[in-house]
Amino acid sequence: xxxxxxxxxxxxxxxxxxxxxxxxxxxxxxxxxxxxxxxxxxxxxxxxxxxxxxxxxxxxxxxxxxxxxxxxxxxxxxxxxxxxxxxxxxxxxxxxxxxxxxxxxxxx
Amino acid sequence: xxxxxxxxxxxxxxxxxxxxxxxxxxxxxxxxxxxxxxxxxxxxxxxxxxxxxxxxxxxxxxxxxxxxxxxxxxxxxxxxxxxxxxxxxxxxxxxxxxxxxxxxxxxxxxxxxxxxxxxxxxxxxxxxxxxxxxxxxxxxxxxxxxxxxxxxxxxxxxxxxxxxxxxxxxxxxxxxxxxxxxxxxxxxxxxxxxxxxxxxxxxxxxxxxxxxxx
Numbered sequence: 001x002x003x004x005x006x007x008x009x010x011x012x013x014x015x016x017x018x019x020x021x022x023x024x025x026x027x028x029x030x031x032x033x034x035x036x037x038x039x040x041x042x043x044x045x046x047x048x049x050x051x052x053x054x055x056x057x058x059x060x061x062x063x064x065x066x067x068x069x070x071x072x073x074x075x076x077x078x079x080x081x082x083x084x085x086x087x088x089x090x091x092x093x094x095x096x097x098x099x100x101x102x103x104x105x106x107x108x
Numbered sequence: 109x110x111x112x113x114x115x116x117x118x119x120x121x122x123x124x125x126x127x128x129x130x131x132x133x134x135x136x137x138x139x140x141x142x143x144x145x146x147x148x149x150x151x152x153x154x155x156x157x158x159x160x161x162x163x164x165x166x167x168x169x170x171x172x173x174x175x176x177x178x179x180x181x182x183x184x185x186x187x188x189x190x191x192x193x194x195x196x197x198x199x200x201x202x203x204x205x206x207x208x209x210x211x212x213x214x215x216x217x218x219x220x221x222x223x224x225x226x227x228x229x230x231x232x233x234x235x236x237x238x239x240x241x242x243x244x245x246x247x248x249x250x251x252x253x254x255x256x257x258x259x260x261x262x263x264x265x266x267x268x269x270x271x272x273x274x275x276x277x278x279x280x281x282x283x284x285x286x287x288x289x290x291x292x293x294x295x296x297x298x299x300x301x302x303x304x305x306x307x308x309x310x311x312x313x314x315x316x317x318x319x320x321x322x
Binding site: 023030033037044052090 | 239
């Protein structure tokens, strides 16, 4: 069997039992879902394949540690920074601001 | 309706705590930036979320029931899924759509090994296990034992076909019409169809469904 392309290339690997439990989608996950769809609709990205490319840029560690919508968030961030829609600095500053706000509110 | 005396780009849903993982913060930060820059509005976000929450496997069930009762429709559906589905008034994201038919000697099951592509606008949110590493890894390696975990017992004469979705091509399974439903209406037939039967992790549709069963 050939080597996987990256951490996302799971087909044919071995794995444990499948957890069949259903789970509810959290509201922030719906928001990321909507953000991706709106980015597509507004032409900020060209197609889902572009997002896949962003996911494939994740390090194996990030890929394993991130939940599904966290990966989508990081992928869209990577894609929009690459395209110049936002700057890396802008994003990093805002992440700091969100963290500071959460710490001030005692949720972080 | 929404009251407008607060900072909208920050609004999550009441009772929904802000997620504090690093990855989720990236999402929150990006969302705020895009809304502030005017790329989309919180109202548009709401509309998209509502539409996606509205999609459910019942839509897939109606398509299947039409195919069961109208052979010409079924032929169109199998020939070009996207066109035939839009014909019934459903909106699809811009991708190809292929419907794979189960029969006595064929069982189809779908996966997306590389990520988690799924016909969301038609079937609603995918189940958590569909996105799990174990399902994605194993369904192409040992489909029969994975299907057995879902309660699908296949005899040796049934071929299993595993279809790996991509960002541009989605699949849906056309399950077999159960025996004993010959005089059933299309509406009644549609209610038999489950999410898992459209994914292929269920093969035999039950004539009586328990309330709340997906």
